[in-house]
Amino acid sequence: MSDTERLCWAAFVADEIMPTGLAHPDKWIAGRCEAGWIIGPKARRERIDYGCMIVQPGAEVLFMWHEPRGARDMLVKGDGTYRLVGFDPGDWTGVYDAAALENLADTLEEFARGCVDLYEIAPDDEIAVEARFSKWTEERFWLEVRDNTPRFVTVAPKGAMVSAAPEGPA
Incomplete structure (x- = not known):
């Protein structure tokens, strides 16, 4: 575990023994398969050791941050x-x-x-x-895919203001 930088893990791999943390949730997108997008370590051996999950666009994934x-x-x-x-x-x-x-x-x-x-x-x-x-903190992200390029977007907490712009005509 790094003692100098903020790193994250997909929550399903966070345990006493876990893969190396990564700088951003997007780094946990390991690829694509017929069933959806693979979330987990990039190395096949680590996916075998720690697991992975398959998600569809719009799915929420919980990440753990270590600072x-x-x-x-x-x-x-x-x-x-x-x-x-x-x-x-x-x-x-x-x-x-x-x-x-x-x-x-x-x-x-x-x-x-x-x-x-x-x-x-x-x-x-x-x-x-x-x-x-x-x-240690937790943060939820949802998987967005545009032009076949996946990325994680922060899920706004319930009750949080998504936009500061007023509604309706000015």
């Missing part, structure tokens, strides 16, 4: 207490262990407990862990 929020050292004691070295990066939704990606959490408390279990920290001991912070 890095920086890394901080975290001192974790065997009793589950912890201290973040430096400031909390704020505006994050998840934290993971740079050395053990399976240790991920939604809160610092949960992350610290995961460190205690993973590293078997004795009650009186303390270790330093590199905690990497991320912001």
